[in-house]
Amino acid sequence: CSVAALVAVRLNPSCRNWLLFGHRGAEPGHRHLLETLQAEPLLDLGLRLGEGSGAALAVPLVRLACELHNGMATFAEAAVADRPA
Template sequence: ARERLAHKVAVIERALAARGCGREPARVLAALGGLELAAMAGGFLAAAAHRLPAVVDGFIASVAALVAVRLCPAAREYLVFGHRSAEPGHAHALEALEATPLLALDMRLGEGSGAALAFPLLTAACAMLRDMATFGDAGVTR
């Protein structure tokens, strides 16, 4: 496992050096990321610009979120992490984002499955904040 990781790191470092993009997030994304990563990173930035939360689902989405946060650190406040994938790299992305996902079910299905499972938790949390009586409203004294 360590040899595979070392090989992957070496391949990425060679690709970054060959493209001369350094560590600047937009240049790294342009050099090594696909259109889907750029679109997701842009979506996270757009959500933050409109002060809307965005659910980040899984490893690839977390990598796109990391790019977005490296481009605009304030975007981090608008990201909710749906689940921790079983993919080994996901833990590293979450750590870099200082993120604790809502769920950890060892899934690696993709297709937004973690976000789909996390969304009812977010809906319930919003309902509690909106509808739950305070101690004062409920007449609780001690």
């Protein structure tokens, strides 16, 4: 998937803003690709498994972040008052 991301960015640089990188693989080629894309992955676990194993670990993290964001109350909803520092 990372090589496909590189191709997509080369074809349309604006798509870079929509890419998430699940993990930093241990392979030198993967690290170089992330550097080229100036990408900071969500996880760096030293995985050498391939087959999308890093993505499989990152998906629950992204889902949880979305749930937390969507379920978070606003200051008004939580009755938080502005106070001087």
